[in-house]
Amino acid sequence: MTLIHAENLEVRHGGTLALHDVSLDLEPGEIVTIVGPNGSGKSTLLRALIGAVAPSRGFVKRAPGLKIGYVPQKLHIDPTLPMSVRRFLDLPNRVSDAEAEQALAWTGVQGLEKRQIAALSGGQLQRVLLARALLSGPQVLMLDEATQGLDQPASAAFYQLIEDMRNTIGCAVLMVSHELHVVMSASDRVICLNGHICCEGTPEVVEAAPAYRELFGTGTGGALALYRHEHNHDHDHAHDHAHEAAE
Template identity: 55%
Template structure:
């Protein structure tokens, strides 16, 4: 099943002529980007390309030097960070962790954990969780907001192939259930190309964007990552049900 083409009413985030500067150095320059409801949009680029800075600007943690970020009024944002360090000596259970900083309704907590595939972990100790379990708990915490936009900043870093595939299947189920947009930052290029509706390649500026296949064929993409990184070998491991919203812009 395919979604109808994107319309102006589907726009959740609009970034226009955005530049970010740290001191005298620009880390992002002249970025234009639109995020639509139901869309899975993935940011890729080499280390230091500005991916995490763009996410932090979107959520208001970094102020732009020029340009604008417009987020629809009243939109709820759920955020799953790339890592979260907890003191392993603290005997903190999942139940206690997910109720920080504010206590949540028990039914809401159980529902969010179930949707994240972590329902059986409510009484588990955080320091005893595997990497995949930890990330599912972070996802559950983000789902408590019932997000319109779910942001994943390198959320599968450190997971093995099976754990990564399972996590992305879970994200696809969340996208379908909530009707939310998903904004991902990732270095896992083959997985990105199989899960995203729209890929944006950054290297301080916007190099190229579009559907995964078009970005993979772009000379700018190939100059950064090479021609062989996108292939269909082993695609069954990441065979997710994908919608195909209308394309925002061609790569190139």
């Protein structure tokens, strides 16, 4: 059963066209990464898929009762606000101590319950945000550039954690990233976005697509790092295609 189906999405911000002619499906258990230059509509697409932004054309269909866990790009916290990690995990819905402990253990930050949110490192905060997203038992985990501000080793470790979560709880993952050098290690499918879908497919297919090369170049700064973990998913071969954008 398809978890999210988007068809011919168009989204406008005032008079500005942010997205047009975007169609995609998200299937159970797959990890899909959206890449694209700044201003390409990546965050807007996530917001449209969640339902936070209404499309001006097209539609989004979500599976009945679909549970979505969302990890934002950043969280602005007033450093003077007293908010422990444990209290933060109770927002917006109170959870048991056992549930909180399990979520923090899953994301590798067990024992931080009494720490103040404002005192956490960037990497710790992102793992706490992920733990909070997991508390709802999501079928889809969405991440909007969740490793922004982390160094490369911390980013790579976070993406490995995301893949582990997929394998542990069986959720699908849809994430936005600009970190081409690390994110592909955990992706089953890549969507290259620049206002519309320029190309999509496995990392190997997208890396060879002319539309991708036009956006990111062919040097080491733009090439995808194709060090993927071995996956055994029936859908791995299902998206081995790429289509050039109709200009």
